[in-house]
Amino acid sequence: MKTLLKLQSYMAGRSVLLPGALLLSGLGSLVGMLPLIFIWLIVRELFSSTGVLSQDLISTYAWWAMGTAIGGMVIYFMALMLSHLAAFRVETNMRRQAMHKIVHFPLGFFDNNTSGRIRKIIDDNAAITHLFLAHQLPDLASSLLAPLATLVLIFAFDWVLGLACLVPIIFAMGIMSFMMGGKGKRFMQSYMNSLEEMNTEAVEYVRGIPVVKVFQQTVFSFKNFYNSITRYREMVYQFTMTWEKPMSAYTVIIHGFAYFLVPVAILLIGYSGDMADVLLNFVFYILITPIFAVSIMRSMHLNQAVGQATEAVNRMEELTDVKPLEEATEPKSINGYEIEFSEVSFRYPGSEQNALNSISFTVPEGKTFALVGASGGGKTTIARLVPRFWDAGEGRVTIGGTDVKEIASRELMRHISFVFQNTRLFKTSLLENIRYGTPGASREEIERAVDLAQCREIVDKLPERWDTRIGTEGIYLSGGEQQRVALARAILKDAPIVVLDEATAFTDPENEHLIQKALGVLTRGKTVLMIAHRLTSVVNVDTILVIKNGTIAERGSHSELIDKQGVYTKMWNDYQQSIQWTIEREVKDA
DSSP states (O other): OHHHHHHHTTSSSOTTHHHHHHHHHHHHHHHHHHHHHHHHHHHHHHTOTTOOOOHHHHHHHHHHHHHHHHHHHHHHHHHHHHHHHHHHHHHHHHHHHHHHHHTTSOTTHHHHSOHHHHHIIIIIHHHHHHHIIIIITHHHHHHHHHHHHHHHHHHHHOHHHHHHHHHHHHHHHHHHHHHTSHHHHHHHHHHHHHHHHHHHHHHHHHHTHHHHHHTTOOGGGSHHHHHHHHHHHHHHHHHHHHTHHHHHHHHHHHTOHHHHHHHHHHHHHHHHOOHHHHHHHHHHHHHHTHHHHHHHHHHHHHHHHHHHHHHHHHHHHHHHOOOOOOOOSSOOOOOOOOEEEEEEEEOOTTOSSOSEEEEEEEEOTTOEEEEEOSTTSSHHHHHHHTTTSSOOSEEEEEETTEEGGGSOHHHHHHTEEEEESSOOOOSSBHHHHHTSSOTTOOHHHHHHHHHHTTOHHHHHHSTTGGGOBBSTTSBOOOHHHHHHHHHHHHHHHTOSEEEEESTTTTOOHHHHHHHHHHHHHHHTTSEEEEEOSSGGGGTTSSEEEEEETTEEEEEEOHHHHHHHTSHHHHHHHHHHHHHHHHHHHHHHHO
């Protein structure tokens, strides 16, 4: 019932559809029982003790049997129409509301949730609720009303035969309750977890197929994907085998009610001496008792469907149960572009340790600060607190003296440009990709940004130039080319604050040279916070912050840090040795 109430909340003005579907379904199941009664009446007339057949009466019963059969199907069809309308409305609204919530989540949310997992939870779970509402839910009313009506009928004719046919039904229901108990619910949770895991790993595997082919590996090289399939197979197989004997016993008992009715009917004939009446009742119970079996099977499938729908709704709510970043009720404007961290500490959701501890520094307007240090030290976390990927747990992050929490999100994004190492281009034209952040840009402004980002040769070599589609059914660009397109997008935006996260980490020397030229244009006169992978790129920045274990270990210019002979000096020496080692190896190989 709780699940139905949750699904009802997605109806948005169409809440009458579900009750209407249940009402028509119940009515259809009752009308669908009438043909069996009319058939029994025909049989009774055929074996009438008077020996006189009433052709008109038999014909009337036959027509009523056909009419009620057709009527039951029509009513059930109408119930399905309503349930399908309700299902489409719920499925659509679930997707719409989930996406509406997700677009307001902190940007850091997407670092912890893969696109495959998000797609699986939203699309697949919304589809599960559709199947439940459209197909299984209409059986709820019939699963309740049909057995009750049948129970009344079996005791109305002959309570002894009624008790006899109930014996196997009771045993069968006991077996079914055992199978659909706690173990079944736990299996449903494991089943949904496995599906999500396989979907996530499958997406990652498909994305990595080029690497697999280049190195001539197989699916086994993606152990997570392979292991997820193996775990799913073993779980389903073990659960299926636990049902083997109970299901076999259920099938035999539920369809063996005649073996209980026959001896009882023989005893009743011997006791009453009225063979015709007992046989007629016997025929009636043979016709009516299978309704219990059908209802039990419907209940089983319905119970399973309810479990799936409940799990689907819970998973959807779990995904979207993320608190959006609070928006200031009276947002303040940005009056300067100085970035300041004041005793900032931060801990990722679900983590027991801080990623940052009491970080304090100030990037004056128009200056460039670089963050260096080992991986996992907190560099990316610092950079992403500026545009509010997350909010600081303690302390303040300010721009121009204004706390970023007090700046409207749209205003904050308008003043910050990002260039990250993992560039994302959309599956649209090159032109649309470049002006994505500045839709009102003129063609002259776009041309200038392309030239400054060293992208002119990319445009010139494309078959349809600006209109060339990037990605699926289009042209694929190299990593360095994608980075230069992203830089053109950032240059076109011309935001006063620039955040760079290892923008040249995975580029080849040629592209790195072009990207460095573009970065020089992008950062000129801007307030820049950059994460450096190659230390040669930070030699000329205003200040270098050495980040270690979530704290600032050292700070100063390149020459100042070298003179300290501390952490940065060791990093610089190690970096120089790695370059020398690479050069010597290349010379030997040549």
